Amino acid sequence: MIVAHWLQSGNTLPITTRNNSVAQAELEKSDRGLILLISHVGCWQASLRHLLSFSRPINLLIQANQNTGTAALLVGSNIRIVDNSSDFGGLLECVSALERGEIVCIMGDRHASQAESSLTMDVLGNTREIPSSPWYLAARCNLPILPLFVLLKPPLASAIEYRFVEPMEVKTQNNRRPSNSDFLPAVRQYARELEDIATEFPYQVFHYSLQKGTKNG
Amino acid sequence: MDEQTKQFRLKFKQQLIEWLQLEDKTPEDIVDDQPLFGEGLGLDSLDAVEIVIALKREYNIPQTEVDKNREIFVSFEALADFVQKHL
Numbered sequence: 354m355i356v357a358h359w360l361q362s363g364n365t366l367p368i369t370t371r372n373n374s375v376a377q378a379e380l381e382k383s384d385r386g387l388i389l390l391i392s393h394v395g396c397w398q399a400s401l402r403h404l405l406s407f408s409r410p411i412n413l414l415i416q417a418n419q420n421t422g423t424a425a426l427l428v429g430s431n432i433r434i435v436d437n438s439s440d441f442g443g444l445l446e447c448v449s450a451l452e453r454g455e456i457v458c459i460m461g462d463r464h465a466s467q468a469e470s471s472l473t474m475d476v477l478g479n480t481r482e483i484p485s486s487p488w489y490l491a492a493r494c495n496l497p498i499l500p501l502f503v504l505l506k507p508p509l510a511s512a513i514e515y516r517f518v519e520p521m522e523v524k525t526q527n528n529r530r531p532s533n534s535d536f537l538p539a540v541r542q543y544a545r546e547l548e549d550i551a552t553e554f555p556y557q558v559f560h561y562s563l564q565k566g567t568k569n570g
Numbered sequence: 571m572d573e574q575t576k577q578f579r580l581k582f583k584q585q586l587i588e589w590l591q592l593e594d595k596t597p598e599d600i601v602d603d604q605p606l607f608g609e610g611l612g613l614d615s616l617d618a619v620e621i622v623i624a625l626k627r628e629y630n631i632p633q634t635e636v637d638k639n640r641e642i643f644v645s646f647e648a649l650a651d652f653v654q655k656h657l
Contacts, residue, residue, distance in 0.1 A: 440640065440643075441607075441618040441619075441643075442614075444615045444618065444619050445618055445622060445640075448619055448622060448633060449633055449637055469615075470614060470615065470616050485616065486616075489619060493623050528627065530589065530590070530620060
């Protein structure tokens with residue numbers, strides 16, 4: 354958050370990207386939208402600035418009253434906050450945005466509230482609750498999920514890397530309603546990506562236990 | 571309620587049960603004027619997505635129409651009336 358505010362104030366850091374073309378390619382495939390899976394890794398708030406370069410409207414699904422700092426960062430930008438504590442968890446707004454060809458960013462690694470539908474993910478030796486919404490939207494809107502990690506690079510966090518990884522697809526049969534088991538292969542892939550990031554940047558992965566309300570990793 | 575509306579509501583209740591995989595429910599369990607979400611039938615946000623997708627698929631109702639008429643989710647009868655008007 355400090356880095357995001359620092360950048361917002363007009364300061365700059367060297368920025369590198371990895372697999373930026375993957376995101377571009379997904380957007381160029383059609384005029385439909387894109388689901389970006391953001392994680393509590395590095396300085397994720399700074400990711401929003403980079404996304405503006407894709408020239409598509411950006412929507413960020415978060416619990417607005419728990420993220421007032423992030424919301425303040427977005428004042429005056431072209432990024433719209435979709436409050437996941439609003440009606441239907443903001444998901445109908447997300448479906449509409451995706452249909453309009455917009456980018457929808459969802460925090461993928463942390464379950465926001467007990468009211469939110471969730472599934473479990475085995476990662477870093479623990480079983481964690483994560484939101485179902487990105488996987489459900491991907492299945493129902495027939496769109497891939499593209500994870501993005503925003504990393505502070507050594508030495509001394511002197512640069513930012515925007516790292517996209519390969520898109521993940523959620524397959525369902527015919528028009529059958531997707532279930533959590535349909536999401537498992539993609540969720541496992543996401544867990545592996547998170548573990549790879551944790552191996553490479555062990556002090557930049559921030560996981561909190563919702564049940565205990567304590568920081569534990 | 572005229573016979574046509576009665577017939578449509580019964581069919582639509584069966585469709586909701588099928589779309590949302592409410593295996594433990596029958597059409598009789600869906601009370602026309604009770605809320606669909608939270609209390610009442612107890613649907614959640616993923617169910618809302620499912621309904622929107624199904625309305626487009628089965629009734630060709632664009633989501634923009636749903637967006638303009640969010641009050642249709644207040645009860646089964648509000649939703650059913652909205653869909654029936656689009657037949």
